[in-house]
Amino acid sequence: xxxxxxxxxxxxxxxxxxxxxxxxxxxxxxxxxxxxxxxxxxxxxxxxxxxxxxxxxxxxxxxxxxxxxxxxxxxxxxxxxxxxxxxxxxxxxxxxxxxxxxxxxxxxxxxxxxxxxxxxxxxxxxxxxxxxxxxxxxxxxxxxxxxxxxxxxxxxxxxxxxxxxxxxxxxxxxxxxxxxxxxxxxxxxxxxxxxxxxxxxxxxxxxxxxxxxxxxxxxxxx
Numbered sequence: 001x002x003x004x005x006x007x008x009x010x011x012x013x014x015x016x017x018x019x020x021x022x023x024x025x026x027x028x029x030x031x032x033x034x035x036x037x038x039x040x041x042x043x044x045x046x047x048x049x050x051x052x053x054x055x056x057x058x059x060x061x062x063x064x065x066x067x068x069x070x071x072x073x074x075x076x077x078x079x080x081x082x083x084x085x086x087x088x089x090x091x092x093x094x095x096x097x098x099x100x101x102x103x104x105x106x107x108x109x110x111x112x113x114x115x116x117x118x119x120x121x122x123x124x125x126x127x128x129x130x131x132x133x134x135x136x137x138x139x140x141x142x143x144x145x146x147x148x149x150x151x152x153x154x155x156x157x158x159x160x161x162x163x164x165x166x167x168x169x170x171x172x173x174x175x176x177x178x179x180x181x182x183x184x185x186x187x188x189x190x191x192x193x194x195x196x197x198x199x200x201x202x203x204x205x206x207x208x209x210x211x212x213x214x215x216x217x218x219x220x221x222x
Contacts (some may be wrong), residue, residue: 005036005043014122015115017041030055037219042111045217048219053217062104062195062216067208071152071188074174074181077134081175084133084142088125091160092133095142096124099158102193110220120156127155134175136168143172145180152180154190157199 003025011019022033024047034055035076037043045051045058053060086092097120100106105116127133127144134157135142141159145152154176159168173190180188189211192199 005033005040008044011042014118015042015046019043020135022046024051025158026037028052031060033219037221040219041221042101043219045219047215047217050211050215051217056217057221058217059108059110060215061108061218064191064212064214065086065194065210066189066190066191066212066214068187068211069093069208070176071177071181071185074178077175077178078171080137081171082137083131084128084135084139086139088128088211091139092128092142093121095123095139095158095160096120096156098160099156102196102199104193104216106219108218108220110218123156134172134179136163136172140166141168141172143176145176147180147183147185150186152176152185152188154188157190170206172220173202173206175179 003022005020005022008019008021016066018040020037020043022043022045024045028047028051030053033045034057097117100116100120103116103120105111105119124144132146133142133144136159139160140163143157144155146155154173157169157172159172177188190203190208192203194200194213
């Protein structure tokens with residue numbers, strides 16, 4: 001395997017064990033990978049194609065779908081969607097964790113040290129500190145976003161259990177688009193899991209097109 005495993009300082013510090021990441025450029029050499037991964041507890045393996053895995057320490061944990069959309073115009077943000085001005089609370093945190101219902105960090109049962117909770121708590125805190133959370137009235141749902149020059153991205157999005165089926169997901173996405181457009185964004189992307197069929201349908205119904213499909217595996221050393 002030509003490409004080496006990259007050490008992830010952030011993930012390693014957060015999880016308290018060595019974490020690495022590798023993009024498979026083409027041919028997959030499992031034995032070479034296993035030799036190179038000896039110093040890691042967890043390695044994320046990204047590939048544009050499914051890999052012929054034989055070792056049980058390597059498992060497919062996600063098929064990541066990234067959608068994109070050009071923003072050429074946008075409606076005004078709905079009156080029942082607003083910038084979240086509150087503080088961190090149980091309802092906001094619950095929505096953040098719910099947004100990761102299909103997350104590989106939640107679904108990989110080998111990650112049993114609250115890795116999922118640590119990540120999503122940190123992500124929602126960062127979004128809150130940057131003022132980039134939009135909420136449905138009374139925090140029935142929320143979406144976070146980021147903006148880098150003319151490119152916007154959706155971070156976390158979720159609707160509370162009791163408020164589903166009322167169109168909040170679509171309203172939140174449109175509000176994020178409007179906010180991004182008003183700040184100069186010309187494109188917007190959102191990533192989800194192929195297994196998250198409702199999310200895929202939502203984004204496609206709003207005109208989002210497939211940009212990238214990536215197979216993600218976790219190597220876990222006991």
